[in-house]
Amino acid sequence: MAERLDQIEANETLPRRVVTVLARKIESGSFAPGSRMPTEQQLAQQLGVSRNVIREAIAQLRADGMVEARQGIGAFVLPPEQRSAIRIDHESLKTAGNMARLFELRCLLETEAARLAAKRRTQKQLGQIKRHLERMRGAERWEDGSIEADLSFHRAIAEATGNSYIHTFISFVCEQIRQTIYLARRNHPIHNLVEVNIAEHVAVYDALAASDVDAAGVAMGRHIIGAAERVGVLIDPGLSRRKGR
């Protein structure tokens, strides 16, 4: 089997790179909340780019609630509590500690989502979940198709909660984890490092089919903890203490 070549990606745009520089200064505290940032003209000179590039970058920071621009005065750094968006920095996820914490959040969210889904799912939604499960079964190896089926399985369960915010949050967290693992492995395209454990998925599905709220939560918790371990991350086993209920 021929080794697959890495994708060569387009260069990151200048505004994007300016955002990275400025966001780092804001997150690190160099540009403190309440303080005024250098003017657009100054930033353009200091970073050696045109003012348009700076403006595009600042527009992005504004959209995230990181800065507030006031015409005639300048741009001011806002406190982190006023963020308009949640983002996850992929660089920070390269540490095992942060990956474990994100998995912990995922476990928390998906366990509760499975409980809600067990209670609220429709027959149609259950069928959808089952289709994704069958797609996973059909795949002989951990290939992109299986990854997609796994993600779809989780998203379908989140959708069965009937709460679009839960769906959005779970979808986002799963995707950030997937992208981080993908980026970490892109130089070593050995596809069996991340295995799908069908039995765990079946246990989740069976609990949903039986509308067994507790079993669904427990099965999903086990599955997420197992998934974390399979990528080398340990999360707090205390969360599986509920099996005694």
Next chain:
Amino acid sequence: MAERLDQIEANETLPRRVVTVLARKIESGSFAPGSRMPTEQQLAQQLGVSRNVIREAIAQLRADGMVEARQGIGAFVLPPEQRSAIRIDHESLKTAGNMARLFELRCLLETEAARLAAKRRTQKQLGQIKRHLERMRGAERWEDGSIEADLSFHRAIAEATGNSYIHTFISFVCEQIRQTIYLARRNHPIHNLVEVNIAEHVAVYDALAASDVDAAGVAMGRHIIGAAERVGVLIDPGLSRRKGR
């Protein structure tokens, strides 16, 4: 007491308004995932603004993983699963159904966070939580200071989980709820519509002080359900079924 005048806010910038228009088309499906959007020049003409404004708007959409611009070809709409950020549309929160769903997510997150905090909090963190509680007690009325103390109370608990992602998510959700309530009420500045219930906060604090994981979860769940009811929103009481544990 003189009636407080409403703040007159700065006009929304043109790029921001363009983002709103384009995001609406994307979310509604008019611009379908995979499809190519009108060119920058076309959008500039159609919306009657300069191309710079369009570029700033598209830069924001790109940052959110909503579109992908390919030089020489155009900008393409990406599927929602590939979003780089979570945002909550305040307009959609004006329906009671969506507010209830967001409160449900908040309840889910904060209940579990309280359980984790009960287990992991340090003495210093407990002291911090207590200080916010005392600030709430000191306020005679539901004023901005109390709102801030309440939010800080919740954020301090989320911080005591030792998981920055949990803290980020809870902080964000609380802030979106606060802003929505604030916007809904800005034309009726009657400040006692949202009351703080000290007893509920004390119950949460006591459970944290006692490192009682279950009591912390139950107390926090009650508090969030109570808070939702106080703004006219009912969430699923099934979540309080855990008191039997």
Next chain:
DNA sequence: GCTGTCATATCATCCTACAACTTGTCAATC
């Protein structure tokens, strides 16, 4: 059929100019 060249379209970046807003200063008026 494959490769190389060219034309066309469109995004990416840069530049210039002016409008709009904010702040501070100073003079005039009460």
Next chain:
DNA sequence: GATTGACAAGTTGTAGGATGATATGACAGC
């Protein structure tokens, strides 16, 4: 002395033009 209005300077917000960089398709040559 306090208040108001005019003006200058600084900075963001918007518009428009130009050129570079990238992608695609058509066509000719081998």
